[in-house]
Amino acid sequence: MRVLEIKGKTGETKIVLGESASEVPKYAQGGEIVLVMDERVRALHGEKFKGMRIVEIGEGEEAKTLESVQLLYGKFLELGLDRGSCVVAVGGGIACDLAGFAAATYLRGVEFGFVPTTLLAQADASVGGKNGVNFKGYKNLIGTFSQPKFVLCDFGMLESLPRPHMQEGMAEMIKSAAIGDAQLFSFLEDNCAQVLSLKRTAIEKAVHDCLVVKTKIVQADETEKGERRKLNFGHTVGHALEKISEGKISHGKAVAIGMCVAAKISVAKGMMAQKDADRLEELLKKAGLPTKMDARDAGALMQKAGALEKADAQKEAVLDAMRKDKKMERGMLNFVLLEGIGKAKVVQMGLEEIGEHL
Amino acid sequence: MRVLEIKGKTGETKIVLGESASEVPKYAQGGEIVLVMDERVRALHGEKFKGMRIVEIGEGEEAKTLESVQLLYGKFLELGLDRGSCVVAVGGGIACDLAGFAAATYLRGVEFGFVPTTLLAQADASVGGKNGVNFKGYKNLIGTFSQPKFVLCDFGMLESLPRPHMQEGMAEMIKSAAIGDAQLFSFLEDNCAQVLSLKRTAIEKAVHDCLVVKTKIVQADETEKGERRKLNFGHTVGHALEKISEGKISHGKAVAIGMCVAAKISVAKGMMAQKDADRLEELLKKAGLPTKMDARDAGALMQKAGALEKADAQKEAVLDAMRKDKKMERGMLNFVLLEGIGKAKVVQMGLEEIGEHL
Numbered sequence: 226m227r228v229l230e231i232k233g234k235t236g237e238t239k240i241v242l243g244e245s246a247s248e249v250p251k252y253a254q255g256g257e258i259v260l261v262m263d264e265r266v267r268a269l270h271g272e273k274f275k276g277m278r279i280v281e282i283g284e285g286e287e288a289k290t291l292e293s294v295q296l297l298y299g300k301f302l303e304l305g306l307d308r309g310s311c312v313v314a315v316g317g318g319i320a321c322d323l324a325g326f327a328a329a330t331y332l333r334g335v336e337f338g339f340v341p342t343t344l345l346a347q348a349d350a351s352v353g354g355k356n357g358v359n360f361k362g363y364k365n366l367i368g369t370f371s372q373p374k375f376v377l378c379d380f381g382m383l384e385s386l387p388r389p390h391m392q393e394g395m396a397e398m399i400k401s402a403a404i405g406d407a408q409l410f411s412f413l414e415d416n417c418a419q420v421l422s423l424k425r426t427a428i429e430k431a432v433h434d435c436l437v438v439k440t441k442i443v444q445a446d447e448t449e450k451g452e453r454r455k456l457n458f459g460h461t462v463g464h465a466l467e468k469i470s471e472g473k474i475s476h477g478k479a480v481a482i483g484m485c486v487a488a489k490i491s492v493a494k495g496m497m498a499q500k501d502a503d504r505l506e507e508l509l510k511k512a513g514l515p516t517k518m519d520a521r522d523a524g525a526l527m528q529k530a531g532a533l534e535k536a537d538a539q540k541e542a543v544l545d546a547m548r549k550d551k552k553m554e555r556g557m558l559n560f561v562l563l564e565g566i567g568k569a570k571v572v573q574m575g576l577e578e579i580g581e582h583l
Numbered sequence: 584m585r586v587l588e589i590k591g592k593t594g595e596t597k598i599v600l601g602e603s604a605s606e607v608p609k610y611a612q613g614g615e616i617v618l619v620m621d622e623r624v625r626a627l628h629g630e631k632f633k634g635m636r637i638v639e640i641g642e643g644e645e646a647k648t649l650e651s652v653q654l655l656y657g658k659f660l661e662l663g664l665d666r667g668s669c670v671v672a673v674g675g676g677i678a679c680d681l682a683g684f685a686a687a688t689y690l691r692g693v694e695f696g697f698v699p700t701t702l703l704a705q706a707d708a709s710v711g712g713k714n715g716v717n718f719k720g721y722k723n724l725i726g727t728f729s730q731p732k733f734v735l736c737d738f739g740m741l742e743s744l745p746r747p748h749m750q751e752g753m754a755e756m757i758k759s760a761a762i763g764d765a766q767l768f769s770f771l772e773d774n775c776a777q778v779l780s781l782k783r784t785a786i787e788k789a790v791h792d793c794l795v796v797k798t799k800i801v802q803a804d805e806t807e808k809g810e811r812r813k814l815n816f817g818h819t820v821g822h823a824l825e826k827i828s829e830g831k832i833s834h835g836k837a838v839a840i841g842m843c844v845a846a847k848i849s850v851a852k853g854m855m856a857q858k859d860a861d862r863l864e865e866l867l868k869k870a871g872l873p874t875k876m877d878a879r880d881a882g883a884l885m886q887k888a889g890a891l892e893k894a895d896a897q898k899e900a901v902l903d904a905m906r907k908d909k910k911m912e913r914g915m916l917n918f919v920l921l922e923g924i925g926k927a928k929v930v931q932m933g934l935e936e937i938g939e940h941l
Contacts (some may be wrong), residue, residue, distance in 0.1 A: 234593070235593070256913055298718055300722070302718070302719060307911045307912050307913065308911075309912045318615070330725050330726060330727055331724070332729065333713065333715060333723075333726045333727055355691065357691060360660070361657070361660060366660070366690065367689060368688060369688055369727060371690055399833075429748075458840065462716070462837070495746060549660075549663075553668045554667045555614055
């Protein structure tokens with residue numbers, strides 16, 4: 226068991242790697258525990274939480290709405306949650322985002338913790354204190370920064386995870402390595418298959434090192450005024466792709482493509498050597514992730530863009546989605562580039578310049 | 584002009600007393616300013632904000648809902664608000680609560696400030712970083728703790744305020760004095776009429792001293808784990824009265840009655856002398872505020888409680904509403920009592936004990 230801590234302004238988080246999910250009560254403050262999970266997670270893991278009350282939420286990105294949050298508020302009210310209670314999300318990033326936001330705003334904030342059941346959530350989404358829901362098609366437009374009290378990573382839970390889900394997590398792990406830990410990047414190059422096949426020593430080391438990158442950055446800049454922006458490496462273009470494909474391109478795939486675009490820009494600006502961009506592409510391929518949009522995706526976009534040329538349609542749709550990125554500040558985007566493997570730099574860029582490399 | 588500051592974990596607030604409302608741009612971070620106000624406030628004060636964009640919200644407590652928050656999110660999206668923007672609520676506590684919550688959760692938090700137009704909001708509601716909306720009839724069930732960047736108290740704006748509104752503010756001023764400033768309490772005893780008739784020196788001193796009490800408490804305990812609970816003096820019973828009367832008993836009146844109940848309990852427990860409870864009652868009467876529920880209120884409650892005796896109906900309805908108080912913690916309420924004028928103490932009490940004094 227390894228333990229990491231985040232001491233943030235919005236709370237302190239204890240991250241416990243290799244802990245059993247059923248140990249939740251050890252980490253809550255002692256009042257009523259209410260678990261939040263979807264039907265599928267309940268069927269897989271519900272038995273681990275004997276005697277604790279469970280509230281069900283919908284599945285998938287479509288459930289990440291204000292309507293779902295209101296349903297949770299209603300349940301919390303019914304169950305008589307008070308400020309001594311603890312809300313625990315069990316599931317992937319969506320369950321954590323949704324339950325985290327509901328808990329952070331119910332009674333102006335009740336205690337909450339996470340038991341992430343996906344690699345993506347364990348290695349990334351459950352840690353850092355961001356929560357939120359989508360609004361009118363924009364991802365995470367509504368939310369807060371609030372640190373969970375605890376995050377328990379039970380690696381046994383990953384065994385029921387289908388391979389594409391593992392790849393989703395791998396995309397974020399590669400991101401963490403690329404922006405902050407060259408040694409971890411090499412480790413992933415050498416051990417990609419072992420991590421994806423859940424070899425315990427490999428996955429524990431990889432998740433731990435990813436979370437070290439993330440906790441350091443979050444602690445330095447909890448509310449994303451500077452340093453934390455580095456965690457968005459690949460995400461600016463990635464979010465735009467997710468948005469315009471209406472979820473057909475998964476988060477991990479979109480971020481993989483987004484990282485390649487950002488690497489290309491980094492090379493074009495003379496900030497990074499071509500061989501480092503190549504290493505990034507190679508590792509993504511090794512993990513089974515895309516490095517550019519494929520023809521089918523482009524076809525789907527064509528329908529939206531009407532008479533434009535295929536390549537232009539794609540580019541224009543991506544730019545249009547980025548225009549409404551919530552990180553846009555006075556018309557400029559804080560775009561994350563690389564100066565090499567393990568070293569990120571945030572650069573203010575206009576949309577036009579980014580467009581040249583799409 | 585007098586300036587007070589709150590340095591909270593969730594942000595820093597500059598409170599400027601005697602500043603002109605039209606000086607808003609001096610205090611915002613420099614990006615787009617979006618003002619949020621209702622139609623009536625716009626008609627009265629809209630002209631003061633030349634060249635700034637205005638978003639309208641509904642009037643009154645009924646507007647303090649998640650639906651209104653969603654309308655604001657939609658407007659923010661339309662107007663292209665980004666993290667460099669500033670949302671400014673102009674109005675009473677409702678506008679501040681609503682716009683504050685929307686701003687604190689939009690893009691995980693954009694900058695916001697308040698220009699309170701009522702005495703209640705200037706002397707109390709706009710300061711301290713609590714925001715929120717009602718849910719299923721429960722006041723402020725949903726919200727966050729987030730400090731506004733600035734609060735501008737323009738006393739000229741109070742001139743259009745009807746007398747009952749001034750009394751609402753006076754109830755909270757008396758509360759602040761009762762829990763934290765015996766000298767201010769004496770000042771209010773001597774100058775109640777001057778404050779209510781807006782004599783500038785009297786009102787500026789009174790509002791300033793109230794905010795000193797509040798800022799000290801908020802800074803010591805931003806998220807209401809201990810000290811801050813003192814600000815709820817009179818509010819536990821008060822909120823229950825507001826709830827069961829379905830808004831027919833105003834906030835100020837409900838708090839006035841609640842303070843008298845709490846004073847009665849303080850005396851019964853031997854914590855405070857009867858003469859101090861009498862002084863509190865006298866000052867409330869001087870301000871034109873009630874000190875107990877009147878027969879009409881009790882009559883309205885009777886309809887709800889059916890066959891119960893009048894007195895019991897009232898008591899049971901109040902207790903039932905308190906049972907769902909969001910400050911309830913593991914079945915107990917943190918109830919605020921007085922040890923004398925200017926000195927509050929938080930005591931854990933069960934509902935039964937409170938019920939004996941209703």
